[in-house]
Amino acid sequence: MPATRVKFYQTGSFAVGNRLLAPEQRAVQASAGRTNAITRGHRACQGCGEALGARFVLDAAMRATGGQLVVVNATGCLEVFSTPYPESSWRVPWLHSLFGNAPAVASGVAAALRARGRPDIRVIGQGGDGGTVDIGFGCLSGMFERNDDVLFVCYDNQAYMNTGVQRSGATPPAARTATTQAVGPAPGNAFGQGKNAPLIAMAHEIPYVATATVADLRDLEAKVIRAMAFRGARYLHVFVPCPLGWGSPARDTIRLARLAVESGLFPVFEAERGEVVAVRGIRHRVGVREYLRPQKRYAHLFEPVERTDVIGRIQAGADRNIARFGLLDGGPP
């Protein structure tokens, strides 16, 4: 069930707030009383999509749970920039253990709360794509398999940014990282490798799987609130651009997330028990070139000569997403 669109009120529900709408129709982020789960003074880079995504998700979850929330965090940028000892930016109960075990720790917290008879307190596990798609994946799959009562959120910026932009299982084809250099006949990350974590999560047939981006706040908040209405294992995959790792201007974080959706490269959908139930369609379609061009990690596709062959393969991937998820006609075919 995607976010309900309100039309014809100047910005409708495309913007964060809208003075013409009733307060309950505005985003959680429009509220002066939002939790600010991650507060000022954190050390994320300028224009960090992950800091933004984490606040969006946790503030919505805090509203959905009436503030009864425990958060378990994997190692990664999100952990490092928010908690340089002895400072913390977190304004929610927050635990950090290891890089690879966040889903297992979250499962344990959920079990402990159940043992203590506190089903009202909900658990969110969260991490970057490294901690989720690669290092924590065994724990995550176990958490899904056992259907533990945890919402796990992956903030996907498509590489290990904290340690210096190394390739992860979520790095897209042709992207340059420290470990997939733009050299040789097939520069950048290889085609056909990596993992699609949301589809793997769906294969576990857990109650709820969804994807979202920082460019569509209403949609993201609606999915967090929807996820908190389920019990059992749930998975939310949030696309968060990284100015540092992608070599993009800090101001373009939202714009790039929007272009990833509008080009079809990042399909935004919801699934329940393994079936896609809703997609967020493309509003103004763009070619992948428009998305790739501002990012230095794809600079080798444009200079010294434009690699139309590689861009064409990336476009074919976007076109496949569009067909597979029905992104142009609002639903699966």
Added chain:
Amino acid sequence: MGTPFGITLQVGSSLANKTGAWRTERPVYLDRMPPCNDACPAGENVQRWLYHAEDGGYEAAWRQIMEDNPFPAIMGRICYHPCQDACNRAHLDQPVGINSVERFVGDLAIRRGWTVPVRAVPSGRRVLVVGAGPAGLAAAYHLTRLGHAVTVRDAGERPGGMMRYGIPAYRLPRDVLDAEVARIVDMGVTLQLRCAVPDLTAALAEGFDAVFLGIGAQLSKRTYLPAGDSARVLDALAVLRGVAQGDPPLLGRRVVVYGGGNTAMDAARSAKRLGATDALVVYRRTRAQMPARPEEVEEAEQEGVRMRWLSTIAGADGGAITVERMELDETGFPRPTGLTEQLAADAVVLAIGQDVDRSIVDGVPGVEVRDGVIQVGPDMMTGRPGVFAGGDMTPSERTVTAAAGHGKRAARHIDAWLHGTTRAPASRPDLAAFENLNTWYYSDAPATVRPTLDAARRLSTFDEVVGGLDEQTACYEARRCLSCGNCFECDNCYGMCPDNAVIKLGPGLRFAIDYDYCKGCGICAAECPAGAIAMRPEET
């Protein structure tokens, strides 16, 4: 120590880390000049009054218009709305129907009887306004609000000038005109009708502290037209005035109007309503070169007025005219071809422009007349200190809106002059160009089309042709405004700051930046729909 085993420091908040030190650019909130405001000849703050109308604050919207222009209901009918021609929304779908919203707001004000209070302390100064047209009445309105005692003198039977005697009732119903004029008079303006001012020097001797001239351009231009004794040749202003006074001239069944301006359209459409079966506009250039507004030409054609481009009238006699075909030379100027044709015509109406009756300034020292109009400075003052002028008698695009703008500007300078000061021109912020906007966020919404009377009905009457919006459609139309260059509190900056460095100040109070923590990423500026945030380099 009070800390757990292995812990040496007390847990602290990241608020201790002032990340604002990272910044090389800082976001600042701006109010850019919206193109509608920029284009308005009367200087209305269009964006601002639409902002009020968007949430149903029609009275606040009306009061905002009244700051600059005392004729919202008139404007909403006859203004050629350069605001809409400039509207950035045209790049998305269609311009916002500013004019139709203004009409709705103006009509509501008349229905509800809203008035503008005079709050200024009486200055004790007396100002004479000559001419009760749009320029003079606007000047009187603004001068009254500034506390001056105003006397308006006009030669006509009724106030309104060209709004009454030049513009047909099907475009401007007289009850609307009367209501907006009466509202100004009721503010304490002394209105003296049938009171021409033939001699400015004598009027000045009555002890007025300043004078504003707004007598318009009332003399129809003539052209040499070889015409026999039986030819019936009239000028358009006389026709329109006759209609306005309830004494329409006899035009016959076949009427030819000569000229290509708005007055020509008014004359042809009036002729149709007076019973002409055939109304033909003859113009010596092409349609593209016609000075008449396209919508006026379109409405005229819908009513059955025919157009004959690239033609001049070479002569008229005995129920017929001789028309000569023209062609454009390489510079686009029309030249005769010698090919002529006879057309039946019971009357010829000349609509080829108007001149200013300059006798009022004869013998007044310092007043300069050039190109047939009175010259004024940027402060609207003529060469004679204390005598100001505006409207059609000065260099002007000769529209009611421009005249109302002249009246406002003159009133403000007269006020300064009466106080022995000068008024500095208002600073104009940078234009809010389409490139400044992030239009992703606006709803897709087409323009509301004003209902038009069906052509058959308008032919027989002088009823108003263009209908108005109702409350629902007016509100919808207002909400199509992009609020170019001006914050409308969409919360994007507040919601999308990764560093929580935007402070929400509350409804109507907008936002502030917390520069202690703002890292200067620029997302707020990039994602502001209205382009109301700019990034400025930090000083090093």
